[in-house]
Amino acid sequence: MGKSAKMRDMRRQEKEERELLAAKQLKSRKRRKVLTVVTAVVLVAALVLTVAASVLSNKGFFRRHSAVMSTPHYKVTGQMMTYFIYNTYETYVQQYSNQLGIDANTSLKKQNFRTDASWFDYFALEARTNLRQVLLFAEKANEQGVTLTEEELATIDKNVDSADISAYAEKFALTKADLRAVLQLSSIASKMYAQIIGDYTISDADIDAYFAENSKYFKTISYSSVTFPYGENGWYSTASAAKSAADTVAAATTEKAFEAAVEKVLTAIGASADNVKQELSDGKRTGAAYTDNSKFSEWAFADDRKLLETYVEDTGSAYAVYQLTALPTLDETPLRNFRTILLTADGCGSADKAKAKAEELLGQWKKDGATEDAFAALAKANSEEESTKENGGLYENIADGSMTDTFNTWCFDAARKAGDTTIVQSDTGYHVIYYVGEGRRQWQENVKSAMVAQKTDELCREYAETWTVTIKEKAINRLPL
Numbered sequence: 001m002g003k004s005a006k007m008r009d010m011r012r013q014e015k016e017e018r019e020l021l022a023a024k025q026l027k028s029r030k031r032r033k034v035l036t037v038v039t040a041v042v043l044v045a046a047l048v049l050t051v052a053a054s055v056l057s058n059k060g061f062f063r064r065h066s067a068v069m070s071t072p073h074y075k076v077t078g079q080m081m082t083y084f085i086y087n088t089y090e091t092y093v094q095q096y097s098n099q100l101g102i103d104a105n106t107s108l109k110k111q112n113f114r115t116d117a118s119w120f121d122y123f124a125l126e127a128r129t130n131l132r133q134v135l136l137f138a139e140k141a142n143e144q145g146v147t148l149t150e151e152e153l154a155t156i157d158k159n160v161d162s163a164d165i166s167a168y169a170e171k172f173a174l175t176k177a178d179l180r181a182v183l184q185l186s187s188i189a190s191k192m193y194a195q196i197i198g199d200y201t202i203s204d205a206d207i208d209a210y211f212a213e214n215s216k217y218f219k220t221i222s223y224s225s226v227t228f229p230y231g232e233n234g235w236y237s238t239a240s241a242a243k244s245a246a247d248t249v250a251a252a253t254t255e256k257a258f259e260a261a262v263e264k265v266l267t268a269i270g271a272s273a274d275n276v277k278q279e280l281s282d283g284k285r286t287g288a289a290y291t292d293n294s295k296f297s298e299w300a301f302a303d304d305r306k307l308l309e310t311y312v313e314d315t316g317s318a319y320a321v322y323q324l325t326a327l328p329t330l331d332e333t334p335l336r337n338f339r340t341i342l343l344t345a346d347g348c349g350s351a352d353k354a355k356a357k358a359e360e361l362l363g364q365w366k367k368d369g370a371t372e373d374a375f376a377a378l379a380k381a382n383s384e385e386e387s388t389k390e391n392g393g394l395y396e397n398i399a400d401g402s403m404t405d406t407f408n409t410w411c412f413d414a415a416r417k418a419g420d421t422t423i424v425q426s427d428t429g430y431h432v433i434y435y436v437g438e439g440r441r442q443w444q445e446n447v448k449s450a451m452v453a454q455k456t457d458e459l460c461r462e463y464a465e466t467w468t469v470t471i472k473e474k475a476i477n478r479l480p481l
Contacts, residue, residue, distance in 0.1 A: 015163070029309045064178065070465045070474045071135045074185060081177045082479045084127040086171065089119070089481075108481050120481055128471060133456065134189040136463040141192035148188055156183045172480050193456075200455055204440075207447045216290045216301045217450070218443050222326035223300065224255065226262050227281040229318040234270055239314070246319035250310040258310075258323045286326070296320075301328050330443040335397040337436035338411055339375050342385040342393075344429035351429075357382075358423045358430040365421070365432075375421075375434040383427070397439040405429060 046417045063078030070076065076084070089108065102111055108120035141147070148156075160180045168174035211218060226249060230242035231234050245265045252258035262283075263276045271279070299311050300322070311322045341361060348354040361378050368374035376392025383389045400412045404426040410416075410433065418437040423430060440448075 012106040059329060063172075063479070066475065067470075068472045068479075069131055069135060070470045071139050074135050074138045076131055076135070076185070077181070078475060078479060079172070079174065080182050080185070081127065081131070081476060082129060082172045082481060083168065083174055083178060083182050085120070085123050085479065085481055086168065088123045088126045088130075092123070101114070102126070107377055121292050123481075124476055124479075128476070132471075133460055134186060134194075134470050135469055136460050136467060137189040137192045137196075137368045137465040138185060140196070140463055141188050144192065146188070146192050146195070148184065148191065152187060152191075153184075156180060156187060159183060173389075191407055196459065197452060197455070200452070202448050204444075204453055206451070207440075210451055211443075211447045214447075214450070216328070218329035218446050219301065220287045220326075221300050221324060221328050222291055223284075223288065223322050223324050224258055224280070225285070225320060225322045226266075226279055227283075227318045227320045228265075231317055234318065239319070242319045243312075243314070246312050247322045250312050252310065252323065253308060255308070255323070258452075284325075298323055300324060331441070333400070333442040334438040334446055335399055335440055335442060336411055336416075337394070337396045337439045339372070339379055339393040339400070339434040339436060340388070340395065340407075341375075341379045341383040341432040343382070343432070344384050347384045347429075354430045355423075355425070358432050362421060362423060362432050365434075370419075370421075372419075372434060372436060378432075393434075394436075397445050399442065399445075404428070406435070411435065 002054060063082060066078050067075035068078050068081045089102075093102065093104075102108070104120055108123065109118050111119045113119045113122040157180070160176050160183065163172050163176070165176065165179060168179075228242040228245045230237070230239045234242065236245065248265055249258060249261040250262050259280055262280060266276050266279060288401060290301050295313055299305070305324060305327055307324060307327055309324050311324075313320045313322075313475040341358070343354040343358050343361075345351040345354050348357050361382060365375050365378055368378075376394070379393030380389060380391075383393050385393065388394060398411070401408060403411060406424045406426055410422055410424055416435050418435060420435040421433060423432050425431075439445075
């Protein structure tokens with residue numbers, strides 16, 4: 001090939017390469033433009049999805065549609081679990097008032113129950129433990145073909161409709177549908193539990209035998225205490241200095257001497273009168289129960305203890321001093337038995353008609369001989385309280401404070417005698433009441449409760465061999481409380 005021909009070929013090849021490069025660059029610019037547009041669309045879509053997810057989360061959507069605990073046939077959604085945890089918290093607050101030191105306006109996750117756990121951890125554990133039993137008894141109900149009747153479902157609907165859930169709705173977007181799911185699961189488990197435990201007979205002899213083996217768990221003590229921390233952040237720089245203070249207080253042989261010694265020792269290290277008063281108040285305990293793995297409990301509940309004895313314990317960071325102000329004792333408070341006939345405005349047509357029927361039944365009872373059996377027959381035929389109707393309206397071993405105010409005031413009047421009757425009104429309706437008399441002592445009922453709890457645990461262990469309870473801990477820990 002001649003030189004000129006080679007030159008033409010080279011120029012043609014260079015031209016083709018330039019055109020190819022230009023085409024690639026144009027294509028690349030178009031692709032970058034397309035990618036820029038696509039990326040912008042994706043970012044906008046992601047932002048929309050994030051906002052939507054946040055809105056749905058705030059409304060409980062994801063919690064409502066995801067199970068945090070489950071068995072083969074039942075589940076507890078995140079929303080239901082949130083309800084159970086918060087309800088457990090509210091129950092504790094009602095029982096212990098402000099003694100827990102929990103701030104209602106601060107997340108439970110940000111408040112310590114102890115150094116290694118928050119109050120959320122504590123209440124979540126309580127809820128999980130209870131729900132494990134609920135799920136297992138619900139599975140047992142499914143196996144046995146036990147279901148809720150239309151009347152029971154209607155009662156649940158009525159309770160849901162009348163429930164004030166505003167606080168729960170504001171706290172974590174609870175809806176009436178969420179509450180209905182909670183009540184339906186709880187009700188089927190409770191129905192099965194009542195049938196099984198109802199057949200579990202516990203006699204007085206059984207109670208006595210169980211108590212003989214576990215007596216220390218049913219006695220309580222009272223004591224005063226004060227703690228002297230030592231070390232870098234303690235009241236005393238050395239353990240020996242803290243022990244010296246503890247020994248000074250432990251030498252007290254009366255309650256007044258104990259308080260005087262505490263005041264003397266604390267004043268010496270700069271405590272104000274208010275500080276001393278607060279320490280003395282915080283250190284008083286009444287009705288304290290035995291605690292496993294506690295050196296103090298082992299000492300305090302020993303058979304040879306004497307009133308006003310003192311005990312000093314080195315916890316490793318402080319010296320604690322205790323003075324027994326009441327020896328281990330049983331709660332001998334008598335419980336009470338009574339029968340009742342409930343008549344409601346809904347059931348009778350109006351409140352006036354309910355009251356009139358209550359008076360009519362009381363008059364009928366007197367005509368029938370004014371006996372307990374006659375009252376039981378009327379209760380079985382007329383009471384609207386399904387839980388006691390079949391056994392003649394009988395309530396047994398009820399503690400003072402367990403019933404509504406008007407009901408409780410009459411039943412626990414010190415002058416009450418067996419055979420007394422009356423009619424009282426409550427928020428529920430009108431109650432015709434027959435006082436049967438005293439039942440067991442409180443400590444005996446506590447023993448019975450412990451035996452029932454032990455039986456329940458045994459049943460749950462048995463059921464767990466058939467039905468696995470799946471728990472999603474991470475999902476529970478994300479709940480908004």
